[in-house]
Amino acid sequence: MDGTKRSNIKPGMLVRIVMKEDQRTGALTEGYVGRILTKSPQHPHGIKVRLETGEVGRVKEILEEE
Numbered sequence: 001m002d003g004t005k006r007s008n009i010k011p012g013m014l015v016r017i018v019m020k021e022d023q024r025t026g027a028l029t030e031g032y033v034g035r036i037l038t039k040s041p042q043h044p045h046g047i048k049v050r051l052e053t054g055e056v057g058r059v060k061e062i063l064e065e066e
Helices: none
Strands: 014-019 029-036 048-051 056-062
Touching: 014 048
Parallel strands: none
Antiparallel strands: 014 029, 014 056, 029 048, 048 056
């Protein structure tokens, strides 16, 4: 699913984000969305979220849970 649209993301979803310090390497961090930080309906680089673990980054992938 598309991580650039706010409507696709809900708290509790499993996602992969890229944190600010990992933007050069493209390293992704996996976790559950705790809070959506981006207010606009979409963002070209991904919606910014805070994971339940406290990490902040932009959503690159929304994972389907089995």
